[in-house]
Amino acid sequence: MNIRCSRLAIPARGRSLLALLTAAGSLSVGCGSDGSGGSTQPPATGIAIVAGNEQQGLPGQALAVPLQVSLSSATGVPAGQDERVAWVVQTGGGSVPGDTGLTGPGGLASVPWTLGPGIGGNSLRAVWPGHDSVTFHATATGLFTVLGGGNNVTERYTSDLWVADGYGYSGTWGFRGVQGNAVKIWKLDGSGAPVLTDSIITPASGTISDVQVSDDGHWLVFTAEGGGAGGNPGIHVYELTSPGHPVFRAKTVVPNGLHTGTLATIGGKLYAFTAKDPGNCALQIYDLSAAGSGTITLASGTPIPDHYCIHDTFVRDGYAFVFAWDEGLYVFDVGNGSHGGSPAAPALISHTGSQASPAFGGQTHNGWWFWNPTNGEKKYLFIGEEGPGTVGGSSSGDIHVVDVSDFNHPVEVASYNLPGAGTHNFWIDEPAQRLYAAYYNGGVVALDISGTLSGNLASREIARIKPGGNGATYVWGVMLYAGSLYASDMISGVWQLGLP
Amino acid sequence: MIIGLSLPLVASTALHAQDRIELRLSAQAIPSVTSVDPIPGAGTLTEARVVQPVMMLRGLALGGHLRLLGTLNLEGLTMPRGELSPGAWGEGFNDRRHPHTYAHELLLSWVDILGWRDGSAVLSLTAGKGFAPFGSDDPMSRPVLRYPVNHHLAQILERAVVQAGVRVGPVALEGGLFNGDEPERPGQWPRVTGRFGDSWSARLTVIPVAGVELSASRAKVHSPEHRPGAGSDAWKWHAGARVDRRVGAVGIYGLAEWARTEEVAGFFRFTSLLFETAVTMGGHRPYYRFERSDRPEDMRELDLFRSVRPHLENSILGTTRFALQTIGYSFGIAAERGRLEIRPFAEVTLGWTRSLNGGVLSPAILYGKDSLRSLSLGVKLSWEMSRHRMGRYGGLLPMEPGEMSDMHEHQM
Numbered sequence: 001m002n003i004r005c006s007r008l009a010i011p012a013r014g015r016s017l018l019a020l021l022t023a024a025g026s027l028s029v030g031c032g033s034d035g036s037g038g039s040t041q042p043p044a045t046g047i048a049i050v051a052g053n054e055q056q057g058l059p060g061q062a063l064a065v066p067l068q069v070s071l072s073s074a075t076g077v078p079a080g081q082d083e084r085v086a087w088v089v090q091t092g093g094g095s096v097p098g099d100t101g102l103t104g105p106g107g108l109a110s111v112p113w114t115l116g117p118g119i120g121g122n123s124l125r126a127v128w129p130g131h132d133s134v135t136f137h138a139t140a141t142g143l144f145t146v147l148g149g150g151n152n153v154t155e156r157y158t159s160d161l162w163v164a165d166g167y168g169y170s171g172t173w174g175f176r177g178v179q180g181n182a183v184k185i186w187k188l189d190g191s192g193a194p195v196l197t198d199s200i201i202t203p204a205s206g207t208i209s210d211v212q213v214s215d216d217g218h219w220l221v222f223t224a225e226g227g228g229a230g231g232n233p234g235i236h237v238y239e240l241t242s243p244g245h246p247v248f249r250a251k252t253v254v255p256n257g258l259h260t261g262t263l264a265t266i267g268g269k270l271y272a273f274t275a276k277d278p279g280n281c282a283l284q285i286y287d288l289s290a291a292g293s294g295t296i297t298l299a300s301g302t303p304i305p306d307h308y309c310i311h312d313t314f315v316r317d318g319y320a321f322v323f324a325w326d327e328g329l330y331v332f333d334v335g336n337g338s339h340g341g342s343p344a345a346p347a348l349i350s351h352t353g354s355q356a357s358p359a360f361g362g363q364t365h366n367g368w369w370f371w372n373p374t375n376g377e378k379k380y381l382f383i384g385e386e387g388p389g390t391v392g393g394s395s396s397g398d399i400h401v402v403d404v405s406d407f408n409h410p411v412e413v414a415s416y417n418l419p420g421a422g423t424h425n426f427w428i429d430e431p432a433q434r435l436y437a438a439y440y441n442g443g444v445v446a447l448d449i450s451g452t453l454s455g456n457l458a459s460r461e462i463a464r465i466k467p468g469g470n471g472a473t474y475v476w477g478v479m480l481y482a483g484s485l486y487a488s489d490m491i492s493g494v495w496q497l498g499l500p
Numbered sequence: 501m502i503i504g505l506s507l508p509l510v511a512s513t514a515l516h517a518q519d520r521i522e523l524r525l526s527a528q529a530i531p532s533v534t535s536v537d538p539i540p541g542a543g544t545l546t547e548a549r550v551v552q553p554v555m556m557l558r559g560l561a562l563g564g565h566l567r568l569l570g571t572l573n574l575e576g577l578t579m580p581r582g583e584l585s586p587g588a589w590g591e592g593f594n595d596r597r598h599p600h601t602y603a604h605e606l607l608l609s610w611v612d613i614l615g616w617r618d619g620s621a622v623l624s625l626t627a628g629k630g631f632a633p634f635g636s637d638d639p640m641s642r643p644v645l646r647y648p649v650n651h652h653l654a655q656i657l658e659r660a661v662v663q664a665g666v667r668v669g670p671v672a673l674e675g676g677l678f679n680g681d682e683p684e685r686p687g688q689w690p691r692v693t694g695r696f697g698d699s700w701s702a703r704l705t706v707i708p709v710a711g712v713e714l715s716a717s718r719a720k721v722h723s724p725e726h727r728p729g730a731g732s733d734a735w736k737w738h739a740g741a742r743v744d745r746r747v748g749a750v751g752i753y754g755l756a757e758w759a760r761t762e763e764v765a766g767f768f769r770f771t772s773l774l775f776e777t778a779v780t781m782g783g784h785r786p787y788y789r790f791e792r793s794d795r796p797e798d799m800r801e802l803d804l805f806r807s808v809r810p811h812l813e814n815s816i817l818g819t820t821r822f823a824l825q826t827i828g829y830s831f832g833i834a835a836e837r838g839r840l841e842i843r844p845f846a847e848v849t850l851g852w853t854r855s856l857n858g859g860v861l862s863p864a865i866l867y868g869k870d871s872l873r874s875l876s877l878g879v880k881l882s883w884e885m886s887r888h889r890m891g892r893y894g895g896l897l898p899m900e901p902g903e904m905s906d907m908h909e910h911q912m
Contacts, residue, residue, distance in 0.1 A: 157860055174817065175800050176865055206802050226802055259812065278728075278810045307730035308812055325813070326730050355730060363814070388732070388764040388814040392860035395815075396767070471858065490860065 047071050047085070047128040050108065052136060054459035059140040060117050067096075067136050068110040069126045071103055079107035085126055087111050091450065092122025092140065115140045119462055119500045121433060121450035137459075139448045142500030144465035147484060148193025151468070153493035156180050160425070161488035162220075163481040164213040167243040168194050169220055170488050171208030173476075174391075180207045183222055186494060187244055192484045194494045197244055204231035210260040213240065214270055219291065220246045221272055225257030233257030235272055237291040250291040252298075258284070264315035266335035271299065271343050273313040273320055273334075281309035283322055285334070285343045299343040304330070307355045311386070312366035312425075319407075320346065321381060323364045328353015329383065331407050349407045360400040360412055361385040368426045369404065370449065372433060379405050380413075380453060382435060384423045392474050392491060395440035397422030401453050416457040418442045418464070425477035427485070434462065436485055438475040443467060444487050446500055463500035468492035522560045528885045529553040530645065532878025534584045540595055540804035542868035550578040551878075552640055554604070556888065567609040567895065569630070575599035576686025582805065586849065586872045587649035587822040589795045591682055592809040597647045601658050601683050605630040611895040622667040624894030629690060631891035632656040633663050633674035634701040634717040635738040636757050638890035643753060643778035643785060643830075645847050645876055649793035649822045650772035653759040654738055655891060656701060656719060658683050660690035665894040672896040675702040680722035681729070684809055691727055698722040698729070701736075705897065711745025713897070725798075726811045732764040744898075751780035764814055770794035776826075783832040785843075792823045797861040804866070818859020824851035824872075830880070843880040849873060 052067035067087075071079035083103040087096045093116030103109045115122050119142035127133040155178055159171035168186035181202050186194035202208070206226020213220050220238040227233045234254035238246035259275040269289040276282040281304045287297040304310050308325035315321075318336025323329060331349040333341030341347030353359030365386035371378050381404045387396030401414035421442025428435050433450035443466035447457060466473040467489055474490040485497040530553075535546040553575060559568035575583075582588075582596030591598040607628030614623050631638065635654040639647045648654070656678070663676030679695035690696070701719035708714065717738040723731030740757035754777040761770045776789035797817040798807035828847035835842065852871050855862035863870045889897070 174860065175804060176860065179802060204802065206800070226808070231802065277812060306728045306810065308726075308814075311813075386813060386815075388767045389816075390768075390819070390857050390859040391815055391817045393818070393858035474860075 046074075046132045047126060047134055049126075049134050049136065051110075052113070053138075055138045056141050056459050056461070057115050057138060059115055059119060059142070062112050062114045063138055066110045066112045067124065067126065068108060069128075069134060071107040071109070071128055071131075079103055081105060081107075083107065083109070083128065085109040085128055088125045088127060089116075090123040090125050090135070092116040092120065092138075093118065094122045094124065094138075096124070113138065121448040121460075123451055135451070137451055139460050139462055141461065142463050144444065144446070144463050144485070144500050145498035146465075146467060146495065147498045148189075148191060148496035149486075149493065150489075150495045151492050152194070152196060153184060156182055157490045158184075158488045158493050159208055159476055159490065160211045160222075161477050161479055161486055161494060162211045162213050163188070163479050163486050165217045165240070165243045168486060168494060169211050169213065169222075169246075170494050171211045171222060173207045173209075173490060175206070179205070179226070181205045181224075183208055183211060183220075184494070185244060185246070188482075188496075191496075192482060193496050194486070200238065200246060200248075202232050202236060205233055205257075207257075209258065210262075212261065212263050214263050215265060217243070219263075219270065219288065221261060221263055221288065223258035223261040223274060225259065225277060227257070233277075235261055235274060235286055235296060237288060237296065239292060250288075250294045250296045252286065252296045254284070259310065260312045261286075262313045262315050263288075264320075264334075266315075266318060266343055269343075273315050275310035275312060275322075276301070278306045278309050281306045281324075283310055283313065283320070283330075283332075283346065285346070287343065300346060302332075302346055305355070308363075311364070314367050314369055316369050316371075319349075319369070321367050321369060323367050323383065324353075325364055326353070326355040326358055326362055327351070328359040328362075328364050329367075329381075329402070329410060331404070331410070350410065352410050359410075360402060361387075361398055361415075363387055363397060365397070366425055368428050368435075370428055370435075371430055372450075373431055374433065374450070379403055380449070381410065382426055382428070382449075384426060384437070386424065387422045389422055389440065393441065394420075395422035395424075395442070395474075399423050399426075399435075399437060399447075399457070401449075401457070414453040414455055414457050416445075416447060416460065418445060424475070427478045427480050429480050436478045436480065438477050438487065439464070440474050440476075441466075443473050443475055444478055444485065444497065465497065467495040467497065520561060520563065524558045524884065525556070526558070526882075526884035526888075527555045528880065528882035529578075530878050530880045532645065532876050534874060534876040536584045536586050536595075536872070536874040538867040538869060538872060539584070539586075540800070540866050545584060547584050549583055551575065551583050551645075552880075553578050554640070554885075556605075556885070558888070564895070565611050565613075565615075567611055569605050569607045569609070569628075569893070570603075571605035571630075571890075573600040573602060573604035573686075576602055580686070583647075584874070585646055586851075586874050587793070587795060587820075587824060587853070588647055588651065589649070590652040592684065592807045594795075594798070594800070594805055594807060596805045597651070599686050601686050601688065603629055603689070604658065605890070607661075607893055609894050620669070622665075622894075622896060624665045624896060625663075626665070626893040627662045629658065629660050630893065632659050632661050632678045632699075632701040632719065633665070633676045633703040633893075634719045634736065635703070635759060635891075636715075636740050636742070636755060637892065641888060641890040642755070642776065643787045644776060644789050644826055644828060645845060645878065645880070646789075646826055646849060646874070648772075648774055648776075648789065648791050649795055649824065650757075650759055650774055650791060652682075653736070653761050653770060653772045653793065654740075654757055654774070656721060656736070657891070658690070659699075660692050660696055663893065665896045667896040670707040672705040672707070673702070674705075674894070674896070676700065680724050681727040682724050684727060695722075695727075695729060703738075707897070710898070711743060713740075713742040715740045715742070725809070728810070731811060732814055735762045736760070749781065751778075753778040753780070768796065768816065768819070770796060770819065780832075783834075783843075785830045785832065787828050787830070789826040790824070792821065794856065795820045795822060797859060797866075800861070816859065817861035819856040820853050820861075820863060820866075821856050822851060822853050824849055828876075836883075839884050841880070841882045841885075843882070845876075845878060845880060847876040849875075
């Protein structure tokens with residue numbers, strides 16, 4: 001999906017007019033570029049990128065298109081020849097032939113750029129001394145590798161996955177000769193490969209829709225759907241005194257089931273933020289602090305219009321991001337205190353999107369609020385759009401990057417489209433500034449999410465893999481653990497992948 | 501399982517309340533036994549049901565210009581879990597044909613609104629609950645007992661509909677507005693508030709000679725399977741040719757139709773080809789149907805005959821193509837001066853299935869094999885049930901073989 005330029009973020013406050021105009025010029029690259037380093041409109045003033053931004057290349061290799069900037073006066077007149085431009089490698093460890101260069105005719109300067117040895121994002125700043133600078137971004141691509149697992153769940157379709165304390169727990173889904181009523185328990189061997197050791201069967205349920213282990217590693221919590229009257233849809237809590245042998249402690253049956261559940265500790269208590277299936281869709285927050293004694297308490301239920309209901313939630317720092325399909329994005333204070341909310345009384349901060357006016361592509365499914373440790377930004381919310389598909393065969397839907405600097409006005413700034421496939425659940429390696437996205441029939445995709453994100457993120461792709469191969473891959477979710485990426489593939493089971 | 505449940509037939513008929521009003525009651529019921537192999541989850545299942553238990557009230561007033569049609573369908577009582585029918589789908593059922601709503605039709609038509617002023621043209625207006633002007637006649641009013649797989653591709657039923665129709669010579673054109681949502685249970689009414697008018701359909705019918713019809717239909721149905729309206733639009737096409745005429749003492753019936761439904765801007769596409777025929781000679785009626793129709797596979801409940809409703813997203817689990825041949829024979833015995841017909845029948849369906857697009861709910865997963873068969877035995881009991889083509893309103897088309905129109909039949 002292309003992002004309209006009018007949606008792009010305004011540069012940070014406090015910059016000079018020159019910087020503003022310069023940055024506007026660089027933003028226009030994001031708008032109009034196809035990510036292959038194409039040129040854009042010449043800037044009105046200052047230094048601006050002409051070519052070479054947002055390229056992909058191999059580690060240690062020169063990019064195909066040299067970097068090129070143009071210099072112009074404050075009145076828009078191209079600078080003369082022999083103006084000095086400094087090339088400063090910022091991240092990634094790449095190199096240029098010289099630290100500085102001179103402009104030629106038309107105020108243009110260029111330099112070839114060799115990427116650093118690692119996989120991921122590279123950046124380089126072009127500085128017009130005494131004036132301003134612009135930053136180039138490039139991605140060094142790599143390869144995923146299969147380290148272990150795969151083709152290890154054949155009697156059921158696999159759903160969600162969580163890995164903790166040397167064990168993995170994967171759900172199952174729908175009907176594959178038998179119902180998806182199992183949680184598979186995997187022990188990771190010395191190399192990290194998953195080895196099936198046991199299963200939890202929840203009778204009278206049709207799908208284990210979400211699986212998570214609490215941060216302290218003490219609780220395994222999963223949600224279930226299907227089963228109807230007398231069934232077991234709802235939330236189930238097991239104690240992990242021994243990670244390989246979960247012990248049932250509590251459950252709450254919810255008619256029609258819960259689509260997802262997200263654990264978060266707020267005020268010292270463990271809560272599950274769940275998505276109640278129709279009818280009467282709602283964000284239902286359960287207090288699990290007494291689950292060990294068999295009690296699950298509904299802390300609150302916040303109705304959400306039944307336009308395919310909530311699909312997932314992301315909770316961080318006392319804020320809950322609720323992804324509600326046609327109803328888009330809800331942001332609640334559920335304990336941060338900024339708006340007086342709590343798990344018992346969530347305070348709505350904003351709601352973006354509706355059935356009549358969908359936001360972020362509509363079909364809003366999941367998300368991750370990215371805290372960038374390198375620059376301290378908490379700016380980007382990655383949202384997964386789940387478009388139509390044939391489960392097991394095809395899928396659609398993009399990743400939408402939303403600037404949530406102002407919770408009251410989330411604004412989409414970038415997106416990523418994988419042709420022929422649609423995204424599902426994410427995991428973000430925040431220190432490495434990488435997003436790993438399950439992409440159903442597209443497998444798994446790794447994106448470099450360092451720096452400023454705008455426009456089409458195609459050039460940010462680092463690697464992709466279809467672990468089950470063509471026709472046998474339909475990846476539901478991914479999770480990073482102990483240096484490996486674990487992927488749950490609906491068709492081919494649980495995989496251990498080596499990072500690119 | 502319901503065995504031996506009988507439905508008392510209405511024992512009365514045309515009631516002349518006053519000179520210019522005619523009321524006619526009619527009814528039918530079909531006790532039957534059906535055996536299917538395979539069913540979802542594999543295996544064989546045999547069930548007895550009373551299917552298509554229907555009571556109809558037809559009223560005429562103002563010289564036939566005002567018409568009331570009410571059809572009470574009691575399948576919600578006699579077959580609440582549906583009728584075994586391989587390949588059938590719709591309204592949350594799979595491989596069982598769903599029970600229809602109790603108020604199957606309840607319509608008031610104003611026929612030939614302009615009378616002599618428009619010459620021989622017939623202009624009509626119909627409002628109420630029933631079929632939208634699209635596709636072919638409801639299978640209930642056709643010779644084969646088994647509903648075809650394409651029921652929800654070739655008909656749009658149980659909607660709150662307002663439609664206008666005009667016939668000039670051999671050409672009839674109908675257009676209608678209705679609510680897109682299909683019913684979720686037999687007792688549910690269409691969601692008029694907020695949904696009426698979100699869908700439309702139109703049908704053009706040409707009658708080149710008596711007893712022969714050619715038709716083409718187009719429809720947009722908004723969110724048919726999600727009552728609150730979050731679902732996508734279904735764009736539907738239908739083209740058909742129908743023959744229903746007598747040649748000497750032999751009644752000949754035939755229908756050939758093509759239907760296509762596209763959803764989510766063409767992301768999903770389901771097509772159907774169907775041909776069926778019947779020959780009636782005295783009481784004997786052999787019949788045959790071939791169809792090749794696609795079925796979307798929805799997320800199933802623990803009861804594999806049922807789909808999860810309401811939907812939670814726009815994905816499906818696959819598309820299954822059914823190629824089925826049905827052959828049957830019935831013999832009609834008339835009683836009560838022809839008003840009661842007792843028609844025993846035997847009907848066999850054989851065919852195969854295959855997955856079209858690699859979804860996870862393939863026939864191998866669902867049935868354990870890709871061939872299927874079914875056998876039905878039963879008897880159709882009907883009282884004054886002729887003269888109704890379910891889904892055609894407004895007096896534009898003939899109701900019996902060889903007629904050109906039924907609108908002048910009931911003038912008093």
